[in-house]
Amino acid sequence: MAGRFSRRRMLTVGGAGVAGAVAAGGAGAWARGLMAEEQHGSEAGGAVAFLGEHQAGITTPAQDRLHFVAFDVTTDKRADLVDLLREWTLAAARLTAGHDAGPVGAVNGSPEAPPDDTGEALGLPPSGLTLTVGFGPTLFRDAGGRDRFGIADRKPAALADLPHFRGDALDPATGGGDICVQACAHDPQVAVHAIRNLARIGFGAVSMRWSQLGFGRTSSTSRAQATPRNLFGFKDGTANLKAEDTAALRQHLWVQAGDGPAWMTGGTYLVTRKIRMMIETWDRTSLAEQEAIVGRTKGTGAPLGKRGEFDELNLAATGADGKQVIPADSHVRLAHPDTNGGARLLRRGYNFVDGSDGLGRLGAGLFFMAYQRDPRRQFVPIQTSLARNDAMNEYLRHVSSGLYACPPGVRTADDFWGRALFSS
Amino acid sequence: MRSHRLPACVTLGALALTGLAACGQKTDKSQKIAVSASDSACEVARTELPAGAHTFSVTNKGSKVTEFYVYAKDGSIKGEVENIGPGTTRDVHVELAAGEYESACKPGMKGDGIRGKLTVTGQAAALASDPKLAAAVATYKAYVSTEADALLAKTTEFAAAVKAGDTAKAKELYPVARTHWERIEPVAESFGDLDPAIDARENDVEAGQEWTGFHKIEKDLWVTGDVSGDARVADKLVTDVTEIVTRSKSVDLSPVQLATGSKELLDEVATGKITGEEDRYSHTDLWDFAANVEGSKAAVDALRDALTARDPKLADELTAKFAAVDAALGKHKAGTGWKSYTELSKADIKELSDVINGLAEPISKVAAVIAK
Structure with missing residues (x-):
């Protein structure tokens, strides 16, 4: 642990550490780190607590960047899997605090050994990094129906496979997976660093199935945040569940005692959908049509017929022509809780551009992520209705899908991801 | 297959989009309706209008920044123009079907504003x-x-x-x-x-x-x-x-x-x-x-x-x-x-x-x- 310098030392120690820091990360990076430490806990640089009743990275004010990854477990040994989850938990606690992934660090170990941290985050502050884990249906029973780890009887009913929704064009190779890890941070390098180091720790026990980068948040999960815009140019996530709505979070987000197996109490379910957006054809659509499809104005984000972004939707309003002000097939109407028996989601999606598609267009879209108490009562009915009637479908294509049970938070230093699931 | 629909005229009309009289009505540019807004008054030159597209030309004669709105009966906004500084004039285009409406000036850009009645009658001329x-x-x-x-x-x-x-x-x-x-x-x-x-x-x-x-x-x-x-x-x-x-x-x-x-x-x-x-x-x-x-x-x-x-x-x-x-x-x-x-x-x-x-x-x- 007594490294000559680690990320933490670089943040806190001047003097002797400075020369090394400058050599490793450049003076600018060092200065940034120091500044972040002074503003401890600030949005840009500070650390988010890793321990807690719930996992961080869910109601944490949505950070700007995402690296999401799903792994398949390659070992058949339950003990190996449990060991990995312990190791990952330790690494995650270190990484989210702004330390190196391993106890030795990127540059302090034996010259003959590869370092236990890959080094690209040297000199960077914690950057609000959160690491959030989830378990896919196939961890409990694989595609062949095998109960590899003796946990099939602990699979929650709420983790039932999602149905095929109208228009789904899913690529199984870039969806699903046994275990997912969501890394969110204000610095993309910090998020990628975390995933890369977890993947490295996992070699031999897990294999990366797919991963997704997101460059800009499309939801606010706190009232302190401004609503960002998606790649259609509209504000997204205005009516999201927010960290401040504690009663609503109990009702719609956190699994309550008695909902299912006890190991999930305090946890939540994550649905991911990679949604390609046909931005080129969207951009040729008139403003009036765009606004009618969304059901909100493009400028302020106000519901049609209202003034302010946060004004309540008046779904019953009709214009002077007798037609609904917010059209029947508009996205905002179909996604609204009133249209879905009160069901709400905590959305935490990100914009992505995966290069171009070979046809002269951007491979752009939204990586949709939504946390909820029970997908069978929340995501599934909402998406069924959207897939049937949403005018926006013309410009969307769902190309990947994932469903994961995210256990409750790691409570103490000797706790680990999924301990209750694997305790006998 | 597409799930989409032809954009209906009515949708465009309901949005009261400024300038784009997409649905059948033409803006008669020669006949702007003058609105004289002060800190205490909101005088609309014509309050009985034929159905169709209209341009309200709002002049702020007061000392506070003002706004002008046209509201439908249900309170929805048919048209609005904000940030009209003292001494300036700004236009707002509104498409109105037959019915009762309210105009409103909001000196200081606050409150319900100074309201007035607008009556629209007849059928809009088709594009x-x-x-x-x-x-x-x-x-x-x-x-x-x-x-x-x-x-x-x-x-x-x-x-x-x-x-x-x-x-x-x-x-x-x-x-x-x-x-x-x-x-x-x-x-x-x-x-x-x-x-x-x-x-x-x-x-x-x-x-x-x-x-x-x-x-x-x-x-x-x-x-x-x-x-x-x-x-x-x-x-x-x-x-x-x-x-x-x-x-x-x-x-x-x-x-x-x-x-x-x-x-x-x-x-x-x-x-x-x-x-x-x-x-x-x-x-x-x-x-x-x-x-x-x-x-x-x-x-x-x-x-x-x-x-x-x-x-x-x-x-x-x-x-x-x-x-x-x-x-x-x-x-x-x-x-x-x-x-x-x-x-x-x-x-x-x-x-x-x-x-x-x-x-x-x-x-x-x-x-x-x-x-x-």
Whole structure:
């Protein structure tokens, strides 16, 4: 642990550490780190607590960047899997605090050994990094129906496979997976660093199935945040569940005692959908049509017929022509809780551009992520209705899908991801 | 298949979009309605108005920054202009159907404002009163009618071949019948549930729903070659197409819808046909591709006189860009039809994608020109 310098030392120690820091990360990076430490806990640089009743990275004010990854477990040994989850938990606690992934660090170990941290985050502050884990249906029973780890009887009913929704064009190779890890941070390098180091720790026990980068948040999960815009140019996530709505979070987000197996109490379910957006054809659509499809104005984000972004939707309003002000097939109407028996989601999606598609267009879209108490009562009915009637479908294509049970938070230093699931 | 609808006039009207009188009313620019706003008064020069588009010209004679609103009875905003500084004048365009409205000035940009009554009566003059636009609609409706007849005739022949188990003939007729469908797709598919029943691809159907229509038969024809179980699907296809043909021939179309439809047909090409997703078993995507382009061109040609009068440069650009698409597509002719999608190289597909994007961009400007 007594490294000559680690990320933490670089943040806190001047003097002797400075020369090394400058050599490793450049003076600018060092200065940034120091500044972040002074503003401890600030949005840009500070650390988010890793321990807690719930996992961080869910109601944490949505950070700007995402690296999401799903792994398949390659070992058949339950003990190996449990060991990995312990190791990952330790690494995650270190990484989210702004330390190196391993106890030795990127540059302090034996010259003959590869370092236990890959080094690209040297000199960077914690950057609000959160690491959030989830378990896919196939961890409990694989595609062949095998109960590899003796946990099939602990699979929650709420983790039932999602149905095929109208228009789904899913690529199984870039969806699903046994275990997912969501890394969110204000610095993309910090998020990628975390995933890369977890993947490295996992070699031999897990294999990366797919991963997704997101460059800009499309939801606010706190009232302190401004609503960002998606790649259609509209504000997204205005009516999201927010960290401040504690009663609503109990009702719609956190699994309550008695909902299912006890190991999930305090946890939540994550649905991911990679949604390609046909931005080129969207951009040729008139403003009036765009606004009618969304059901909100493009400028302020106000519901049609209202003034302010946060004004309540008046779904019953009709214009002077007798037609609904917010059209029947508009996205905002179909996604609204009133249209879905009160069901709400905590959305935490990100914009992505995966290069171009070979046809002269951007491979752009939204990586949709939504946390909820029970997908069978929340995501599934909402998406069924959207897939049937949403005018926006013309410009969307769902190309990947994932469903994961995210256990409750790691409570103490000797706790680990999924301990209750694997305790006998 | 698309789930989308023709953008309805009423939707545009309900939005009270400034300037874009897309739905039938023309802005009478010569007759602005003056509004004199002060810190304590809001005088609207005319409070009894004919239905249609109006421009309120709001002059702030007070000392506070003000705003001006037109509210419908239910409190929804029909038009607004904010941040009118002292001594300045700003315009707001509002489309109003017959009914009671309220005007409001909000000195200091706060509160309910100083309200007044507006009464709107009568029927708005239709945009199609421009004879060139009326002619465009008539020409295009005739085109829709001809294509709809051919669609029904060819679909009936196709269904008969399927029911007779004549797979060779059915395969030959499949892209031909679809050509007539694709040419008028934005009109045909505007009728809600019939479009999925006729044109859904396998993944467009949700769990527990029956898959019917062209693509179900396409799969059986090309994948298993066994259509012995498709008699009912073939009958239903004819029934659904008959219904859609009837409705297509009697649909009311506005000039703006022609323009929007021509753009939507190219969107169809850009999202479904260019990727080979539409006809994933028969690979006859280029037939659909060509038909979408022909349908788009028919709509633009119908509008051409009006377009040339309003924006000759745009009209010329469209001519050139349609020619570029025809040239790129022409390389892939095979007999009286088109090559299989699987015979196209990546470079061929990229070229087709590029010429479609090149055409779709100027086409997307037509609606606003027509609505002027």
